[in-house]
């Protein structure tokens with residue numbers, strides 16, 4: 496990896512001249528806050544040399560030009576909820592926090608779009624749209640703490656992707672500061688466009704390596720007024736998993752189809768202090784959400800969902816209350832109760848391969864001493880595997896995790912899957928990206944990165960080894 500120049504007092508003075516002195520941080524106590532995101536393994540932490548909190552795209556542009564001139568790296572930070580070590584400044588240098596770009600600029604009801612600065616929290620956008628009967632459909636479980644720029648950078652998925660798609664499906668246009676400091680608008684508020692390269696889609700999912708997203712215009716859609724959450728409980732994972740294709744073919748167009756294995760049912764119920772969850776001891780939960788614009792349509796779809804779940808072997812099917820979503824949103828945090836260090840993985844496979852993939856992963860997991868927990872967006876082929884270190888030694892943990900991953904990723908690729916469905920590659924999967932990505936694809940990605948960021952300033956050590 497490239498060696499960069501240190502951030503000198505001269506550079507600090509120049510940064511202060513751009514943003515004002517109080518927005519440049521060099522105190523170690525403050526910098527420690529930026530040494531990690533949601534990564535729990537201290538071996539991956541890295542304290543930056545400085546942090547900066549710019550107010551707008553113009554200031555960011557000047558900072559990026561300074562980084563090119565003095566050769567120091569920049570790691571952009573949104574809400575710091577990355578599960579791929581994406582916001583860790585692995586090469587040191589400067590952390591650039593987006594927290595001050597937090598204005599909702601326009602909500603246009605007639606045009607059904609919203610323009611915001613990139614540091615607005617996802618939940619604030621959802622709530623703003625809801626006030627006028629519209630829906631912003633991007634919905635990662637971390638919506639209360641992540642920022643929209645981070646969602647675009649990682650192409651976040653989440654809980655409604657089965658029906659509405661992922662973040663890239665919600666975006667009309669965005670503004671970026673390029674790796675050399677230009678401010679560029681990509682995309683427009685158009686339903687269709689075939690005018691040159693699709694730059695906004697190239698930036699979405701690039702994890703801060705091809706541009707700093709400063710402004711976003713997202714699509715809004717009518718908010719369906721009727722909604723029901725069904726909880727189907729199984730005791731046999733196979734029966735739960737093989738129900739999904741039947742559900743997807745039945746025409747109910749579910750918004751969410753979420754899977755929690757029994758360890759998650761128990762851990763999240765304990766974490767949320769719900770003592771009377773049904774089938775706490777042996778249940779596997781599948782949460783199915785259906786939304787409609789008419790009440791009778793909701794009733795009909797609810798009947799279909801219940802019939803499919805019962806016929807596929809559910810031991811209980813009931814209308815779920817809010818506790819289910821609270822449990823589902825806390826799958827990640829509940830792991831903190833189990834183990835100080837745990838590893839969250841994110842693999843995607845074709846939807847029709849998710850059942851066999853989960854079965855295979857459970858089979859692989861039986862050969863290892865750590866606890867393997869699985870929750871999945873089973874309606875879109877995306878599964879999260881959590882490994883808990885417990886009291887294992889670092890050496891044993893690293894060896895076992897590596898072996899486990901090699902088998903899981905090899906299997907995922909053998910069925911047409913990929914390393915990440917929504918969390919991104921970050922620093923965590925950089926080496927697997929090199930190993931598993933077909934050479935032709937990797938070459939094109941590296942060519943794009945080097946062409947756009949010739950000095951490798953933006954988020955080095957992430958996604959690809961350029």
Ligand SMILES: Cc1cc2nc3c(=O)[nH]c(=O)nc-3n(C[C@H](O)[C@H](O)[C@H](O)COP(=O)(O)OP(=O)(O)OC[C@H]3O[C@@H](n4cnc5c(N)ncnc54)[C@H](O)[C@@H]3O)c2cc1C
Nearest residue numbers: 573574575576577581636642644645648651652703708917
């Ligand atoms: C409890 C929990 C639940 C989660 N649930 C989901 C889920 O359901 N679905 C899902 O997809 N993810 C989920 N995540 C992962 C995470 O929330 C997402 O990846 C989210 O999109 C990250 O946003 P952020 O603002 O926190 O970005 P950060 O963590 O700060 O950064 C993530 C990456 O994006 C880059 N970046 C951030 N902002 C910008 C910007 N403005 N311009 C360019 N690059 C930028 C960073 O450099 C980094 O590489 C979850 C995480 C947690 C902790």
